[in-house]
Amino acid sequence: DQQVKQNSPSLSVQEGRISILNCDYTNSMFDYFLWYKKYPAEGPTFLISISSIKDKNEDGRFTVFLNKSAKHLSLHIVPSQPGDSAVYFCAASGEDTGKLIFGQGTTLQVKP
Amino acid sequence: DTAVSQTPKYLVTQMGNDKSIKCEQNLGHDTMYWYKQDSKKFLKIMFSYNNKELIINETVPNRFSPKSPDKAHLNLHINSLELGDSAVYFCASSRRGSGNTIYFGEGSWLTVV
Secondary structure, X not given: OOOEEOXXXXXXXXXXXXXXXXXXXXXXXXXXXXXXXXXXXXXXXXXXXXXXXXXXXXXXXXXXXXXXXXXXXXXXXXXOOHHHOEEEEEEEEOOOOOOEEEOXXXXXXXXX | OOOEEEEOOEEEEOOXXXXXEEEEEOOOXXXXXXXXXXXXXXXXXXXXXXXXXXXXXXXXXXXXXEEEEEOOEEEEEXXXXXXXXXXEEEEEEEOOOOOOXXXXXXXXXXXXX
């Protein structure tokens, strides 16, 4: 049973446009959500996070939105750049152990 | 300067062998993890240690044994390697508790032939 889902395996956008990556979760006990970016042959790199007490968090070109009632979060990248091309993982946590549950990832391609 | 470092990065070995992957973090974190990324690219937690104490042990075969000599190190030893153990293993660390970011190492690519 997959508690965190990223239903789009891939996304292609033009440079300068907005990229929107989506993530759905099922466990209402999750209280912390993160996005990681991963290049081939490297480890996941932390990008941005949001606590369940917020509905939006912004860091430069990256904004994460959380809709708790829909159990949905999204990552917006504006403007998209070719260097943003990578696999993006959504993750959720809700235990004191800090254990993260990951989605299966979305491959973003930003075309010049 | 690497925050979470793991060695080796690539490992090719024969079935039945025993191998270890080492991990060290210099972030001052008290919690360390091993995650596995399988052929379907899912990232799943295997183990977590807090101050050398095992706090998470997911359903992992007994052939996998983590060892934490101190809170900055968490090694993964695998006995009697099987073909299905081929995967990428990521070490990670954080401060304990929800709401703390987990930082990952670069991964160890294990291929069992």
